[in-house]
Amino acid sequence: MKKISLSNISKLYEVISREYDLYAPIKKAGKVNFAKWTDGEEVVFNAQTVRSPKDMFFPQTMDLYSLKMQGKTVEVIDDRSETAPFVVFGVKPCDCKSFEVLDRVFLAEPVDTYYQNRREAGIIVGLGCSAPSESCMCASFGVDNTEPVADVKSYIVDGEMYLDAITDKGEKLLSLIAGLLVDADSTKVDEQKAKTKEINKKLPLQNLDMTRFTADNLNEIFNEEEWEGLSEACLACGTCTYVCPTCQCYDIRDFKTNDGVKRFRCWDSCMYSDFTKMSAGQPRNTQMQRFRQRFMHKLVYFPANNDGMYSCVGCGRCATKCPISMNIAKVIKKLGGKHND
Amino acid sequence: MQVSDIKKKASEMLLSGEVKRVIGWKKGEFDYDLTPATFESVEELEDFVYDGFCGANLSKYLIKESKKEGKTLVFMKPCDTYSFNQLLKEHRIVRDNVYVVAIDCEGKLDIDKIKSKGIKGILSVKEDGDEVIIDTIYGESKVVKGEVMLEKCLTCKSKEHVAYDESMAQGVENVSLDRFSEVAKLEAMTADERYEFWRGELSKCIRCNACRNVCPACSCVKCVFDNDASGVSAKSNANEFEESMFHIIRAFHVAGRCTDCGECSRVCPQHIPLHLINRKFIKDINTLYGEYQAGADVDSRGPLTNYTTDDLDPSDIFGGNK
């Protein structure tokens, strides 16, 4: 394990950003979001970013390819530029887990190379939690918030950042900054981990009962009357889906430019009424159905197709950001199992 | 006015059959995550709450609820009644199906502001006069209420209800700031500074539509931004222009109808002070056409839908070409 004093850390950013695009939790206009680091930016590690780091791998909008049409001829141009190598700093363990979920979707055959290219180009520096919040549910989803699964794991204890490479990519990154790091033993980190584990025990949502969310109960849960009450105040906005690190539904659209057409994809939300609307019909007519779809997908459908893995990492963003404070914790408490009181 | 009185009122009206349902706020997992809800029985009212976290404006829910069979009882804070009036004026609510009970409001809290102070692991939040006491797993914190109130409450336009069938309100002194002082601050900036300010704020927008969907003035059945045939429909902001366009178009669309309820800013996951755009419009409308408060009544014609030959041209006040 290596370490660096936080007072010296902007040097580390500087060295990394010479070789890579460096993304970090940066505070701008009062809010912390992952953004590209440039000298003078305020990096904040003790707050949760509003947007999740999925942005760096599955951006809100991205061009897929270009199309040209002249008379009756059509041309398809794959005009992607190579993804420049980049580093994402300060990714919390829940968010680290979200890449495992996204991989299940985008790296399953047929592979989505837009995502794959970014996954290969990206180096993730995870950051262990030391002060989880009441909205944290990661442990309920099998995430150990003291062990970020990433290329490098890091911890901040007493004004110092400890770093440990996990993968070859991580080794490569640490060798780039080796001159700034000194050897460290893990005593203080271990102490912090033990402390965090004690805090977890006091958090109300870290031990949710989800035993009922099985493929066998799919129809029974789908038909629950509780969905009506849970969804009644839903505004049909897309906040939960857009701040969610694992929501990956997208739309593909055309944008006409002066020089042909850009076919792009952008995030879409199952909360929106046009999500499933066709010229020929609409299978989800009510907000209850759309709301139900989101949680059924995360808690039942996705695990049914992915060896029991939930499409939720328990980050709690939906719990803090929903305009009507309806969230996955409330859904789980109503429908997840008997031991949720 | 006690919460128990409000609950009592609700259960009486449900039991007597005068109303079929009650719209109010339902308790959540924590003290701060209340959800707007309908209550149809006395048992359901167990979860009814009214406290510092009842910032949500319930008036827009009446568009749907007032079309259901039977009367709906709704509890409204002063600012909610302005939205209610405006929706009545726009024929969005069936008035006869609604029973409005006015309740006091001493300003609501913003959990996001509390958390922005680094307060985490919240177990409970209690108000004690001008102080808010937050118990967390990391210890107790005390903050001054004024520092953690919703933006909309810091500049509360009135503690008086403008519509109700019955009032349980006992009156609260309004000690809030002049709501146009914030606009004046923006106006005092140079154009470049102002542009920078809005770029910084609007660059955070994730286009989740929360501001639009919560807005009582945004009651179009199909929004232009959702209509593929409009040519401007979009699900995400592809560039800076689109980040700004959505909010500017929306502000224009609600101009003269926005009551300044502040819900847009309350629900914004990025805390963009969207209300300031609308408030600037309100200020300009006041300057051009005389003092006007949308939602103050149900009968008057809005300044932008009521042309008179005395109307000033904006250039008379703000300069520039006619």
Add this chain to the structure above:
Amino acid sequence: MTNEALIPIVGVVTDIRRDTPDVKTFRVVTLDGKKCFEHKPGQCAMLSIPGVGEALFSITSSPTNKDYLEFSIKKCGCVTTWLHEMEVGQQVTIRGPYGNGFPVTTELKGKDLLFIAGGIGLAPLRSVINYVRDNRADYGKVDILYGSRSKDDLVHFNEIVSEWVNEPGFNIHLTIDREQEGWDGHVGFVPSYVEELNFDPQKTVLMCGPPVMIKFTLASLMKLGFSRNQVYTTMELKMKCAIGKCGRCNIGSKYVCKDGPVFRFDQLDELPPEY
């Protein structure tokens, strides 16, 4: 050309046939005149026009046709309206094939087949019907019951009356909703005609048509003693990627684009009724 899942190739429309007032059949090949890709009967492809958008269509030609792909498309939205207005020689983009297709080499092999189609619902079934004609020895008797609003709305009418009726072991039953001059065939809705014809419940059914037809025809089949695991249908839900990632064509945990579009009714019964 690229192998990227989302990036299409360019195809050219070499023939456009008007089938009915609102259905046209388009023939598509690659720029060098070849078939765009091989497919199984019942599979689909994404067609698009730059600036208008992509949409998924079932491939109506049989895999045994080695020269081209055909799509019978009803005019009902933006993309389909554009396609209806284009002329021969127009290039489009195409990607696919998508979906599971009908199990022609396994479960359907050796069976007596009953095809039931309503309106444009014949499009995906035509692929199977012509496949069966070209592999005639592998299947038993074939009944085709096809209904539409009027005689003019019967898709592929010429092929039906000039080719299918002459196929050995094929029985064709056509019906239209209302009496019409120049029509001496059956008049009435598909579900009641199914009962009238009193099909042998040993047959395996492949059905496609509007939801209301499916609903009542299924009931008629049950009356005749068919069971739901003998009846196949093909589903249509909104799709953007067609590769199981964009997240909108699911019925419960199944994605229509990759787990479907062909389902047996006993399989659909196990899924939430959200389609």
